[in-house]
Amino acid sequence: MRSSNIIDKAEEITAGLASDREKARAVYQFVARHIAYDVEKAEADIFNIDDSALSVLESGAGICQDYAFLATALLRASGMEAHYVEGFAGERHAWVEVMVDGDWLEMDPTWGAGYVRDGEFHFHYNEDYFDPDPAFLAETHTREGIMY
Numbered sequence: 790m791r792s793s794n795i796i797d798k799a800e801e802i803t804a805g806l807a808s809d810r811e812k813a814r815a816v817y818q819f820v821a822r823h824i825a826y827d828v829e830k831a832e833a834d835i836f837n838i839d840d841s842a843l844s845v846l847e848s849g850a851g852i853c854q855d856y857a858f859l860a861t862a863l864l865r866a867s868g869m870e871a872h873y874v875e876g877f878a879g880e881r882h883a884w885v886e887v888m889v890d891g892d893w894l895e896m897d898p899t900w901g902a903g904y905v906r907d908g909e910f911h912f913h914y915n916e917d918y919f920d921p922d923p924a925f926l927a928e929t930h931t932r933e934g935i936m937y
Contacts, residue, residue, distance in 0.1 A: 792928040795842055799866035803923055810920075813896065816863045817919045821901035824859065825850045826910040844923045861937075862898040876933040884918075884930065894920045897930070 800802050802819045803812040827850040833876075842862030845855040857873045864871035870888040875881075875894070884897035897918035 794846065796861050796866045798846060799863045800845060802863065803867050808825065809887075810894070811866050812869065812888050813864065813889055813894060815898045815918055817916075818896050818914070820856055820860045820863070820898040822848060822912070822914050824835075824898070824902060825852055825912070826899065826905060827851050827855075828905055828908055828910055832908075839888075853883045853899040856897075856902070857885050859897050860885045860896065872935075873936040874932055875936045877931045878929050882930065883936070886935075889920075893927060895926060896920065897905055897926075900929075 796844075798819075799816070806812050806815055824845060825888060828843045830850075831852045832879065841856065842858045845851045845859040851859070854873075861871045861873045864885070864887050872886050874884050874886050876884075878884075878897075878900070882899075884895060886893045886895045888894075900918040901915055903913040905911070
């Protein structure tokens with residue numbers, strides 16, 4: 790697969806959408822609905838040097854960093870300024886911020902994707918973590934900084 794597939798996928802996801810907010814929501818929805826949480830990788834605390842947005846798109850699975858890699862790449866490929874945010878949400882965690890209409894909007898597609906029960910991931914899409922109220926996000930997420 791070529792890296793242009795990130796660009797192709799971003800164009801596909803955002804086709805026909807006019808506003809940056811609509812594009813950001815479309816990226817959030819795609820990542821949360823199409824990437825399965827990799828419980829085994831999370832439990833083993835594995836970081837592969839070749840982890841990337843493209844590898845996540847190809848495999849369809851990952852952990853928070855992988856969701857953030859892919860969402861950030863898709864947003865940037867859509868012409869939007871976006872960052873990979875690192876912090877804590879009970880443990881080390883990663884999510885995304887994107888510039889929309891002059892303000893930073895935060896999103897956590899990992900938490901929007903579903904849940905883990907008895908060691909197995911279950912897709913259960915929700916939009917609670919797309920542009921959440923800052924006080925709501927602060928209840929569970931503590932921002933440490935921007936990785937890139």
